[in-house]
Amino acid sequence: MELYVPILVLAVLAAGFAIFSLTIAPFTGPKRWNRAKLDAYECGIEPTPQPVGGGRFPLKYMITAMLFIVFDIEIIFLYPWAVAFDALGVFGLIEMLLFIVTVLVAYAYVWRRKGLDWD
Amino acid sequence: MNAIRVLAAPEPALPNVQSFGHDPLWITIIKAVAIFVFLLLSVMYGVWMERKLISRMQHRYGPNRAGKFGLLQSIADALKMGFKEDLYPSKVDRFLYAIAPVILVVPAFMAFSVIPFGPTVSMFGEQTPLQLTDLPIAVLFVLAMASIGVYGIVLAGWSSRSPYAVLGGLRSSAQVVSYEIAMGLSFVGVFLFAGTLSTSEIVAKQASGGTWEVLGLSIPMPSWYVVMLIPSFLIYAITMLGETNRVPFDLPEGEGELVGGYQTEYSSSLKFALIQMGEYVNVFVVSAVSITLFFGGWRAPWPISLWEGANVGYWPLLWFFIKLVLVFGGFIWVRASMPRIRYDQLMAFGWKVLIPLNLAWIMLVATVRAFRIEGADRTALFTIAALVVVGCLVLFFRFDTVLQRRRETRAEELKQEFELLEEQPAAGGHPVPPLDLPHYHGADRKEISSGIH
Amino acid sequence: MGETITFWVLAVVSVAAALGLVLSRKAVYCALMLGVVMGSLAVLYAVQEAPFLAAVQIIVYTGAVMMLFLFVLMLVGVDSTDSLVETIKGQRFWAIVAGLGFAALLALAIGNVAFVRPTGLGGATSQYGGNVQGLAQLIFTRHVFAFEVASALLITAALAAMVLAHRERAKAKPTQKDLARARFAGPHPTPLPGPGVYARHNANDMPALLPDGTVSELSVNRIIARHDVQEGRLPEDPRLAEAIRQAVEVEEESK
Numbered sequence: 001m002e003l004y005v006p007i008l009v010l011a012v013l014a015a016g017f018a019i020f021s022l023t024i025a026p027f028t029g030p031k032r033w034n035r036a037k038l039d040a041y042e043c044g045i046e047p048t049p050q051p052v053g054g055g056r057f058p059l060k061y062m063i064t065a066m067l068f069i070v071f072d073i074e075i076i077f078l079y080p081w082a083v084a085f086d087a088l089g090v091f092g093l094i095e096m097l098l099f100i101v102t103v104l105v106a107y108a109y110v111w112r113r114k115g116l117d118w119d
Numbered sequence: 120m121n122a123i124r125v126l127a128a129p130e131p132a133l134p135n136v137q138s139f140g141h142d143p144l145w146i147t148i149i150k151a152v153a154i155f156v157f158l159l160l161s162v163m164y165g166v167w168m169e170r171k172l173i174s175r176m177q178h179r180y181g182p183n184r185a186g187k188f189g190l191l192q193s194i195a196d197a198l199k200m201g202f203k204e205d206l207y208p209s210k211v212d213r214f215l216y217a218i219a220p221v222i223l224v225v226p227a228f229m230a231f232s233v234i235p236f237g238p239t240v241s242m243f244g245e246q247t248p249l250q251l252t253d254l255p256i257a258v259l260f261v262l263a264m265a266s267i268g269v270y271g272i273v274l275a276g277w278s279s280r281s282p283y284a285v286l287g288g289l290r291s292s293a294q295v296v297s298y299e300i301a302m303g304l305s306f307v308g309v310f311l312f313a314g315t316l317s318t319s320e321i322v323a324k325q326a327s328g329g330t331w332e333v334l335g336l337s338i339p340m341p342s343w344y345v346v347m348l349i350p351s352f353l354i355y356a357i358t359m360l361g362e363t364n365r366v367p368f369d370l371p372e373g374e375g376e377l378v379g380g381y382q383t384e385y386s387s388s389l390k391f392a393l394i395q396m397g398e399y400v401n402v403f404v405v406s407a408v409s410i411t412l413f414f415g416g417w418r419a420p421w422p423i424s425l426w427e428g429a430n431v432g433y434w435p436l437l438w439f440f441i442k443l444v445l446v447f448g449g450f451i452w453v454r455a456s457m458p459r460i461r462y463d464q465l466m467a468f469g470w471k472v473l474i475p476l477n478l479a480w481i482m483l484v485a486t487v488r489a490f491r492i493e494g495a496d497r498t499a500l501f502t503i504a505a506l507v508v509v510g511c512l513v514l515f516f517r518f519d520t521v522l523q524r525r526r527e528t529r530a531e532e533l534k535q536e537f538e539l540l541e542e543q544p545a546a547g548g549h550p551v552p553p554l555d556l557p558h559y560h561g562a563d564r565k566e567i568s569s570g571i572h
Numbered sequence: 573m574g575e576t577i578t579f580w581v582l583a584v585v586s587v588a589a590a591l592g593l594v595l596s597r598k599a600v601y602c603a604l605m606l607g608v609v610m611g612s613l614a615v616l617y618a619v620q621e622a623p624f625l626a627a628v629q630i631i632v633y634t635g636a637v638m639m640l641f642l643f644v645l646m647l648v649g650v651d652s653t654d655s656l657v658e659t660i661k662g663q664r665f666w667a668i669v670a671g672l673g674f675a676a677l678l679a680l681a682i683g684n685v686a687f688v689r690p691t692g693l694g695g696a697t698s699q700y701g702g703n704v705q706g707l708a709q710l711i712f713t714r715h716v717f718a719f720e721v722a723s724a725l726l727i728t729a730a731l732a733a734m735v736l737a738h739r740e741r742a743k744a745k746p747t748q749k750d751l752a753r754a755r756f757a758g759p760h761p762t763p764l765p766g767p768g769v770y771a772r773h774n775a776n777d778m779p780a781l782l783p784d785g786t787v788s789e790l791s792v793n794r795i796i797a798r799h800d801v802q803e804g805r806l807p808e809d810p811r812l813a814e815a816i817r818q819a820v821e822v823e824e825e826s827k
Contacts, residue, residue: 001574001619002140006252007232009151014228017155018221021389025205029388038209040281041383061293064466065639066733068296070726071474072635075303076628077711077719078481079259082310084708085488087700090496092712093489093503095719100478102723106730107474115738116470118463215604255703259627263614266634270607273641277600292638316704 063115074103133323134239134248136255142247149242150251154231161443162399163193168444169451176455203387208279211384215278220385220393223271226264227400233257234407235319237417237435249417249436250319257318258306261408262299265362268401269295272364272371275394276381287380290462291364291371297466298361298368301354301473307481308351309344309412311488322416326430345413350480352413354473356449359405361469363398365450367457368465375459406446414442479511578619586612600641607637621693624704765791778807779815787811792819 081088081096088095110116142150167182167190174181182189207213237249254260269292276288310316313324327342345352361368372380385391410416417435418424428434460468486504490497539546586609593605610633618626697706711719746754755761765780765788780791797816800806806813 001621003136003252003254004618005140005144005574006142006147006151007229009147010154010232010251011225011229013151013155014225015221018224018393021201021393022217022221025201025389028201029204030202031204035209038206040208040210040279041283041378041386042281043378060737061289062639062737063733064293064297065635066737067470067730068300069632069635069639070730070733071300072303072632073722073726075300075307076632077722078304078307079310079316080624080704080708081712082307082485083314083316084700084705084712085311085485086314086492087705088708088712089492090489090499090503093485094499095712095716096485097482097503097507098720099723100482102720103726104475104478106727109727110730110734111471113734113738114740115734116467118466254623256623256627259624259631263627263630263634266631267611269638270634273638274604277641296635296638 060118063110067110067115070103070106074100133326134235134250134253134319135323136253136317136320138239138248138319139250139253143245146242146245146247147251150247150249151232154251155228158228158231158400158403161403162396163197164190165399165403165447166193166196166395168447169454172448172451173455176452197392200387200392201389205388205390206386208281208384210280212278212280215274216384217390219271219275219278220390220397221271222274223268223397224393224400226267226271227397227404230261230264230404231400231407233260233318234404234411235322235416236439237433238430240432248319249433253317253319256316258310258316258321258408258412261404262303262306265295265401265404266299268397271394271397272381275385279381279384281384283378283383284381287371287377287383290377291381294364294368294370294465294469295362297469298358298473301469301477302358302362304474304477304481305351305355305358306412308348308484311481311484312344312347318411318416322411322418325415325418342418343413343415348413348484350476351484352409354477355409355413357473358469359409360450360453361465363401363405365402366454367460369459370462370465373459402447402450403443406443406450409446410439410442414446479507482507483511575619578615582612582616603637603641607634610634610637622703624707760790779812779819787815789815789818789822792816794819794823798823 077099078096081092085092170192171181171189182192185191185195207216232251233253235248235250235253239246239248241247272291272295273288276284276286276291279285309321313321315321315324325342325344341347360366364371370380371377372382374380377383379385382391382394385394417430417439419426419429419435419438423429423438429438486500486507489500489503589605589608589612593602593609596602596605610629614626614629614633617623617629693703697703700706700709765782780788782788792815797819800816801820806816
């Protein structure tokens with residue numbers, strides 16, 4: 001518990017600074033209303049009323065995000081293993097080898113199906 | 120062979136996780152304010168240093184009007200941003216649009232709370248380590264803060280409701296997420312050596328590398344992990360560019376295609392200043408982590424470390440600061456010399472090169488480390504080591520042959536195409552004048568001079 | 573003392589965020605509220621002396637919430653709100669079953685704490701020399717089977733991602749060379765005319781005027797033209813309006 005108090009202090013300082021600058025910004029700056037200035041910036045053309053495709057985005061990003069979770073969990077397992085490596089010994093090494101090889105099967109499959117290609 | 124052992128026990132003054140959490144509140148506040156002010160100044164003079172250094176690399180002078188050597192340039196810029204109009208574009212989601220820079224900045228500052236700046240010193244009569252706090256999982260804390268910071272970028276993009284901003288935000292989320300895996304994997308080697316996740320203890324472990332006694336000789340081993348784990352460090356160095364959206368991985372704000380990326384709609388005012396600050400603080404965080412994990416933290420480098428007072432008192436602050444400036448200089452050097460890479464190349468590099476290389480390297484390090492364990496089964500270990508090496512080699516040669524075959528077929532295709540084009544010039548689709556036109560004499564005829572020259 | 577304060581503050585925050593998650597109409601806000609709930613849980617874990625669990629909670633769940641966020645962007649769109657039509661059959665029934673199951677689990681856990689004297693996490697992990705080391709000892713010795721099975725679960729997740737979200741290309745992606753070749757083989761080797769110096773407006777949603785004063789239909793940006801026609805924002809000049817309408821018609825015929 002005591003270990004976290006300093007983090008809280010620093011967070012309060014940083015958040016205070018950030019929110020302070022957000023709140024004073026409207027008062028320090030001028031205000032000159034102009035409709036074009038408040039439009040979304042699209043290189044000078046009239047802003048498209050709705051993003052292309054109804055605002056949907058390609059599923060490409062989805063695969064990356066899901067694979068990220070898979071690998072993230074793998075890494076999370078690697079950390080305690082690495083820290084306690086000396087205590088776990090050869091058995092731990094074999095376990096982790098098996099685990100990584102199993103996850104690599106999924107990785108190879110995704111690669112083979114071109115899930116890692118970005119075009 | 121198994122005689123690698125740690126020579127000297129760490130000096131008693133070295134802090135570990137148990138040395139934290141005993142400070143009175145006023146010491147904590149002093150340290151927090153010091154870190155906060157240090158970061159604010161670092162951002163200001165980091166910007167100045169970046170502009171100055173990159174200018175010299177491009178044969179320019181850079182800022183030199185405001186103050187001596189342009190030293191006041193950042194202050195002038197900050198003041199200017201404060202006095203500009205605070206815009207809320209008409210379509211934005213006002214709450215998230217305002218809060219996104221805060222989400223970007225605050226975790227970046229928080230990550231600095233576990234960075235060790237020095238050993239235990241006496242501050243106004245209190246014994247306290249030069250580090251705000253330490254956790255048993257300090258490095259993970261930095262990773263967690265980095266992954267919260269991404270939300271700032273994504274939300275800034277989403278709440279702006281502008282195609283460029285949304286695309287920039289999504290790009291950066293995919294990129295940061297991909298490079299975070301490689302980054303997380305490159306830490307594993309360090310944890311294998313250090314046996315702890317706490318930053319102060321990792322620095323303490325890099326105090327001396329011990330000796331390797333082989334054939335009666337005792338060879339002193341290097342103490343910084345950057346030497347022993349050079350592949351891990353190289354991968355970390357690449358991912359830290361990717362994590363912080365710096366050149367050559369600055370695609371989320373690639374001005375050639377996305378104008379300003381996720382910050383397109385943050386055109387001026389202090390919100391923009393906050394975003395910039397968040398980015399720079401993030402750069403300092405990853406630099407400080409690289410120093411802590413690979414460059415011995417605040418410990419003095421070799422020739423200086425021969426002096427006994429080098430790692431005592433407030434001197435380490437200076438070594439840490441010099442290392443930070445050097446690593447940040449590396450960022451600028453890369454920016455001056457590398458072009459931006461293409462997005463598909465970026466993702467392919469992260470997923471297909473960095474991750475498998477990293478996993479193979481971790482397994483190799485782990486196997487070698489296992490030989491050190493007392494009472495380990497040698498035959499089993501040798502079998503595993505052989506399996507790992509053979510597995511890696513098989514995979515590598517499999518790749519090599521596949522690539523070789525692909526290259527050969529490609530060369531064959533090209534050759535055929537050239538033959539075809541030589542016979543029928545128009546087959547390529549390009550409008551090529553027929554070679555037998557009357558005014559075209561062909562290459563074998565000598566050119567007739569007009570006689571004027 | 574500090575723990576009690578943290579608990580009560582976070583209890584309010586996380587319950588409020590959970591309510592917001594259920595009640596908010598905007599899908600993106602729901603995802604963010606989930607992030608807040610997970611963050612509060614992480615802080616509670618940290619306060620309960622489980623730092624590793626706290627860090628993992630943040631690292632994994634930020635990724636997971638990010639995925640949800642992207643999912644929203646992809647399936648619902650940037651700006652849309654929830655529709656309240658239930659599409660899963662028997663959703664309410666199964667939701668009630670799941671809720672009862674969770675309640676039973678919770679009752680068992682609380683009963684366990686009430687009747688058995690807890691050792692405390694610090695006491696339980698001190699024999700291994702720390703929280704992370706203790707966790708490693710348990711995962712990699714006592715629960716080794718579960719750990720290996722987790723890898724199979726990860727395979728399933730990767731497979732699911734591929735099945736749900738990946739579409740393999742039927743034919744290879746055209747290279748720059750193919751595109752250049754197609755352009756030269758087609759009717760327009762040169763770029764289409766832009767608004768040009770003869771345009772009488774400085775925006776590129778206006779068709780260009782050719783040197784002889786006629787309107788160039790080729791110069792009309794198809795996407796902008798479609799929006800213009802749909803929303804009736806055609807220019808006043810009948811010739812320009814005609815050109816834009818023509819461009820949209822040509823576009824629709826070619827589909």
